Amino acid sequence: xxxxxxxxxxxxxxxxxxxxxxxxxxxxxxxxxxxxxxxxxxxxxxxxxxxxxxxxxxxxxxxxxxxxxxxxxxxxxxxxxxxxxxxxxxxxxxxxxxxxxxxxxxxxxxxxxxxxxxxxxxxxxxxxxxxxxxxxxxxxx
Amino acid sequence: xxxxxxxxxxxxxxxxxxxxxxxxxxxxxxxxxxxxxxxxxxxxxxxxxxxxxxxxxxxxxxxxxxxxxxxxxxxxxxxxxxxxxxxxxxxxxxxxxxxxxxxxxxxxxxxxxxxxxxxxxxxxxxxxxxxxxxxxxxxxx
DNA sequence: CTTGACCTTCCAGTTACTGGAAACCCCATC
DNA sequence: GATGGGGTTTCCAGTAACTGGAAGGTCAAG
Numbered sequence: 544x545x546x547x548x549x550x551x552x553x554x555x556x557x558x559x560x561x562x563x564x565x566x567x568x569x570x571x572x573x574x575x576x577x578x579x580x581x582x583x584x585x586x587x588x589x590x591x592x593x594x595x596x597x598x599x600x601x602x603x604x605x606x607x608x609x610x611x612x613x614x615x616x617x618x619x620x621x622x623x624x625x626x627x628x629x630x631x632x633x634x635x636x637x638x639x640x641x642x643x644x645x646x647x648x649x650x651x652x653x654x655x656x657x658x659x660x661x662x663x664x665x666x667x668x669x670x671x672x673x674x675x676x677x678x679x680x681x682x683x684x
Numbered sequence: 685x686x687x688x689x690x691x692x693x694x695x696x697x698x699x700x701x702x703x704x705x706x707x708x709x710x711x712x713x714x715x716x717x718x719x720x721x722x723x724x725x726x727x728x729x730x731x732x733x734x735x736x737x738x739x740x741x742x743x744x745x746x747x748x749x750x751x752x753x754x755x756x757x758x759x760x761x762x763x764x765x766x767x768x769x770x771x772x773x774x775x776x777x778x779x780x781x782x783x784x785x786x787x788x789x790x791x792x793x794x795x796x797x798x799x800x801x802x803x804x805x806x807x808x809x810x811x812x813x814x815x816x817x818x819x820x821x822x823x824x825x
Numbered sequence: 826c827t828t829g830a831c832c833t834t835c836c837a838g839t840t841a842c843t844g845g846a847a848a849c850c851c852c853a854t855c
Numbered sequence: 856g857a858t859g860g861g862g863t864t865t866c867c868a869g870t871a872a873c874t875g876g877a878a879g880g881t882c883a884a885g
Contacts (some may be wrong), residue, residue, distance in 0.1 A: 551831080553832080564874065564875085565872085565873065567833095583833090583881055584832085585831085585832055585881085597817075602816050604791075605795060606791040610871095618813065622808060623808060624810070625808070626806075626813075629810045629812045633795055637795045640792040641792065643788055644785060651781040651785060661770065662767050666767055667765045667766070668767060669771070671770045672756070672759065672760050672765075675739050675742045675743050675746075676739060676742075676760070677742070692863075694862065705843065706841085709841075709842060709843090710841095713841085713842095724851085725863085725864065726862085726864080727864090750841070
């Protein structure tokens with residue numbers, strides 16, 4: 544692969560694992576800068592662009608929001624970044640993940656318990672329905 | 685509280701913990717049937733409506749989608765329901781929750797590991813950025 | 826010259842709400 | 856009677872991060 548061969552969006556999609564649509568969406572939403580165009584008005588990408596998109600894809604796969612990804616990208620590009628800024632972002636995300644996991648886990652445990660107590664036969668009696676009929680648990684917000 | 689006193693939406697909101705907006709939204713999206721109106725065209729609700737909305741709120745708080753809530757509601761109303769139908773819904777939801785928890789947990793562990801290895805000082809070296817720079821982990825889909 | 830595989834833009838739909846605007850209703854007060 | 860306050864109504868828009876589809880341009884092969 545030549546160092547400066549220009550790639551089209553489909554090739555970049557194949558290289559990054561991101562759908563072309565998503566790459567265009569990232570451009571449109573300002574997460575990456577607008578791609579150069581060739582004579583046909585087709586977007587063209589360099590290897591550096593592929594690297595940037597891989598960074599984005601990886602950050603997204605770790606659950607960072609696009610907003611966070613934008614900040615991570617600018618830290619990534621900043622050679623003088625302070626690692627504490629990166630770490631702060633990561634820790635905030637970690638806390639968010641923990642919150643979401645705890646919420647889901649609580650639901651999961653309740654559902655598992657109810658499902659386990661439900662006969663699951665042709666009769667109408669059902670602890671699941673009965674539970675839903677009762678007062679909802681306090682949901683913290 | 686009289687048995688058949690008609691409540692206005694704000695009172696129902698207070699009784700169910702659901703915002704008025706959300707109650708209107710549930711009506712509009714067909715999850716509950718359209719409320720009767722009084723002379724002012726204000727929505728009025730019975731105690732039975734409050735009970736239905738509590739059911740909905742509780743199911744939502746357990747993470748069921750509105751679509752699922754619709755099905756649960758019709759099972760709730762069906763005196764001849766088979767508990768296995770309820771259970772099937774619950775088990776599908778459980779599987780979904782487990783999938784989502786596992787996904788989040790994997791992210792969480794990676795982030796926690798990276799954050800722990802990051803010095804978090806004023807220097808630019810950062811394992812978090814380095815990880816994101818590398819190839820993204822295969823994400824199953 | 827047509828076909829097929831790309832690419833382009835634009836619009837709509839997804840989920841479950843939430844916020845805000847403009848207007849109406851009712852009651853209490855000045 | 857005017858005003859104010861608190862409810863209510865409808866409608867429109869925005870959220871997050873895409874995804875699907877339509878209509879049309881470009882290019883190489885057959």
